[in-house]
Structures are given as structure tokens and as C-alpha cells.
Amino acid sequence: MKTEDLISLLATGAGAIEAPVAAQQRYAVAIGWGAAGASLLMLALLQVRHDLGQALLLPMFWVKVGFVACLAAGSLFAALRLSRPGAKISWLPIALGLPVLGIWAIAAFTLLEADPLQRSKLFFGETWRTCPLLIAMLSVPVFAAVLRTMKDLAPTRLRLAGFAAGLLSGSVAALVYCLHCPEMGAPFIAFWYLLGALIPAGVGAVLGNSILRW
Amino acid sequence: MQRINREAGFRAREDRLRDLLGRGLAGDNAAYQVFLTELSAHLRAFLRRRLVRLPDEIEDLVQESLLAVHNQRHTYDPTQPLSAWVQAIARYKLVDLLRRRATYELLNDPLDEDMELFTTADSEAAEARRDLNKLLADLPDQFRLPIVHTKLEGLSVKEAADLSGMSESAIKVGVHRGLKALAAKIRGAL
Numbered sequence: 001m002k003t004e005d006l007i008s009l010l011a012t013g014a015g016a017i018e019a020p021v022a023a024q025q026r027y028a029v030a031i032g033w034g035a036a037g038a039s040l041l042m043l044a045l046l047q048v049r050h051d052l053g054q055a056l057l058l059p060m061f062w063v064k065v066g067f068v069a070c071l072a073a074g075s076l077f078a079a080l081r082l083s084r085p086g087a088k089i090s091w092l093p094i095a096l097g098l099p100v101l102g103i104w105a106i107a108a109f110t111l112l113e114a115d116p117l118q119r120s121k122l123f124f125g126e127t128w129r130t131c132p133l134l135i136a137m138l139s140v141p142v143f144a145a146v147l148r149t150m151k152d153l154a155p156t157r158l159r160l161a162g163f164a165a166g167l168l169s170g171s172v173a174a175l176v177y178c179l180h181c182p183e184m185g186a187p188f189i190a191f192w193y194l195l196g197a198l199i200p201a202g203v204g205a206v207l208g209n210s211i212l213r214w
Numbered sequence: 215m216q217r218i219n220r221e222a223g224f225r226a227r228e229d230r231l232r233d234l235l236g237r238g239l240a241g242d243n244a245a246y247q248v249f250l251t252e253l254s255a256h257l258r259a260f261l262r263r264r265l266v267r268l269p270d271e272i273e274d275l276v277q278e279s280l281l282a283v284h285n286q287r288h289t290y291d292p293t294q295p296l297s298a299w300v301q302a303i304a305r306y307k308l309v310d311l312l313r314r315r316a317t318y319e320l321l322n323d324p325l326d327e328d329m330e331l332f333t334t335a336d337s338e339a340a341e342a343r344r345d346l347n348k349l350l351a352d353l354p355d356q357f358r359l360p361i362v363h364t365k366l367e368g369l370s371v372k373e374a375a376d377l378s379g380m381s382e383s384a385i386k387v388g389v390h391r392g393l394k395a396l397a398a399k400i401r402g403a404l
Contacts, residue, residue: 001347010281011238011246013371019286086299154282213401
């Protein structure tokens with residue numbers, strides 16, 4: 001087929017584009033379904049922490065929620081940019097770096113203030129062995145939904161896009177995990193939560209090239 | 215001075231193409247056809263500079279990029295520069311092709327390397343090597359019929375629906391998915 005024939009094939013009856021569903025809306029739907037899946041997994045396998053009512057009154061609980069919510073917002077911003085060909089991405093390191101630097105600053109302050117004997121307890125808490133893995137497990141439904149949405153748009157930097165999709169699902173999963181997790185130390189959050197969110201991000205960066213191709 | 219002229223020329227073309235695409239997306243098929251035609255010339259020049267060693271691939275890649283632009287046109291954000299959008303798509307398709315070729319050549323050792331000079335000629339550089347008609351014919355009926363009726367024979371959606379016994383929405387969806395399936399087939403057939 002000659003190129004001019006292809007062009008007339010594409011143009012014939014192309015018609016108007018019906019108001020396209022904005023990318024933001026698609027992501028909102030994907031994250032909504034994914035978060036619902038993650039919540040179900042959490043309720044089925046982990047249960048909500050029994051003292052959630054009291055925890056809600058503690059500022060540290062909200063620092064924890066605030067950190068993962070900011071990380072989710074930053075990676076959503078990154079995912080939106082990366083799923084559009086040719087969009088500028090120079091702001092992305094800042095959007096992703098700020099929440100991390102924020103929680104690290106709080107963690108460093110907490111560790112400096114604490115009694116030296118308490119420091120390792122603040123860092124390791126009670127559940128450091130399982131926390132990152134549980135977050136990674138909860139991220140699976142969001143990851144699948146977000147990758148599907150992303151592939152349907154047109155990412156051109158596949159590894160970065162996979163990384164952003166993974167980080168987005170990891171941080172949404174961490175947000176759900178907050179309802180279960182008994183840990184309240186900033187140093188714990190700053191390391192183990194971040195590690196949990198980085199597991200799907202790493203998987204996304206490795207698999208991006210093959211699963212996001214279009 | 216030359217730089218200013220070049221920039222002014224770029225701006226003018228960007229504005230013109232963006233206007234044509236905007237009218238095309240609003241339903242003006244003639245403007246859309248002009249858009250694709252002018253875009254194909256830019257794509258060809260862009261890819262020719264980057265595929266000096268693979269001249270046979272240029273036209274195939276022009277077609278693949280056009281199909282990609284068409285399939286993704288609903289994701290174009292009008293506030294974004296058109297050139298950046300198209301160039302990112304073309305570059306992506308270029309990298310995709312080179313990656314496919316690298317894998318292919320890794321697995322298939324060319325035996326006739328010594329004969330390369332006299333077995334390649336440039337007389338048909340404007341012809342696409344891959345025949346989209348063949349790939350189109352291989353699509354399943356639910357995709358092929360809507361494309362053949364509405365796009366090759368120029369029937370309306372309703373006429374195509376009556377002729378094929380499919381519903382009108384099935385025709386619309388079939389065209390959309392069929393062109394995506396065609397793009398996927400191109401990627402599969404090196």
C-alpha cells in the first residue's frame with residue numbers, strides 16, 4: 001500500500017473525535033478500582049488495626065498518611081506526564097523528591113532527639129520484615145489497572161513510565177496499608193514504606209520496555 | 215538572521231499543521247487528509263536523516279508513524295506543541311524498529327553480507343516494503359469489514375452496518391480497534 005493510499009484510508013470517514021475522556025479521569029478510575037482491590041486484600045488478609053480510632057487522633061498518623069499521599073500525588077503527576085508523547089518532564093524529580101526529602105527531614109529530627117538506646121527501635125519498629133513486602137503485595141491491583149490505562153495512552157519513555165506507574169501503585173497501596181500498620185515512628189516510615197513503594201516501581205522500570213509497548 | 219528565518223518558518227508550519235489537525239478532529243476529513251499528507255512529508259525527511267543506513271525502512275516507518283498518530287489522536291492535548299508530540303511518536307517508533315531489528319539480527323545471522331553492494335538498489339525507495347493491504351486482509355472479519363466498507367469503499371457507518379449485518383456501534387468500534395490491531399500486526403511482522 002502506498003503512503004498516499006494509507007493517508008486517504010485513515011482520513012476517509014475519520015469524522016469528529018467524540019469528546020475524549022481526559023487522561024486524569026482515566027487515571028482516577030484506574031486508581032479507584034485498584035484502591036478498592038487493595039482494600040479488599042487488606043481486609044481479607046490483614047485486618048484493620050484494632051486501635052485505629054485512637055490512632056486517628058495522633059499527629060504522627062497524619063504525618064504518615066500525608067507522606068504517602070504526597071508521594072502518590074507526585075507519582076500521579078509523573079505518570080500523567082509520561083503517558084503523553086513529548087510532554088515536558090523536567091519537573092518530575094522535584095515532584096517525586098520533595099515528599100521523600102520531607103519525611104527524611106522529620107525522620108532525622110526524630111532520631112536526633114531520641115534517646116540513643118531507642119533509635120534502633122524507632123527505625124526497625126516491630127514489623128520491618130513484612131512491611132515492604134505487604135505494601136508490594138497490596139500494590140498489585142493498582143499496578144495492573146494503572147499499567148492498562150497507561151498503555152492505552154501513549155507512553156514513549158517506557159522505563160520511566162513503568163517506574164512512575166509502579167511508584168504510583170506502591171504509594172496508593174501504602175495509603176491503604178496505613179489502616180493496618182501499627183508502626184508510628186517517622187524513621188520507620190521514611191525507610192520501610194518508601195522501600196515498599198519502590199518495589200513495584202523497580203518492577204515497573206524493568207518490565208516497562210516489554211509490557212508498555214504499543 | 216538565518217536562525218530567525220528558520221524559527222519563523224517553523225512557527226508558521228506548526229501553526230498551520232495544528233490548525234489543520236484541529237479542524238480534522240472537529241470532523242473536517244478533507245483538512246485531516248491535508249494534515250496527514252503534509253505531516254508525512256515532514257516525517258519522511260525526519261526519518262531519512264536518521265535512517266541513512268536503512269533506506270528501505272523509511273517508508274514503512276512513515277506509514278507506521280502515521281498510523282500511530284491517527285490511533286493516538288484522541289490523546290493529543292491542544293495546549294501542547296504539535297511538533298513535540300509528533301516527534302516523540304516518530305522517535306518512539308524509530309527506536310522500536312531499531313530494537314526489533316537488533317533482536318532479529320542477533321537471532322538471524324545474515325549469510326550474504328559479502329554480496330550486499332550489488333544486491334541493494336535505491337530505485338524503489340518511495341515504495342513501502344511491507345504491504346499493508348496484506349496485513350489488512352489478515353485481520354479478523356469484525357475488524358476487516360468495518361475498515362474495508364467505511365474506509366476503502368467510502369460507505370457511511372449506517373450503510374456499512376446494513377451491508378455487513380453488524381450494528382453501527384460495532385462498525386465504529388471495529389474501525390478503531392482494527393486500526394490498532396493493524397498497528398500491532400506491523401510490529402509483529404518485521
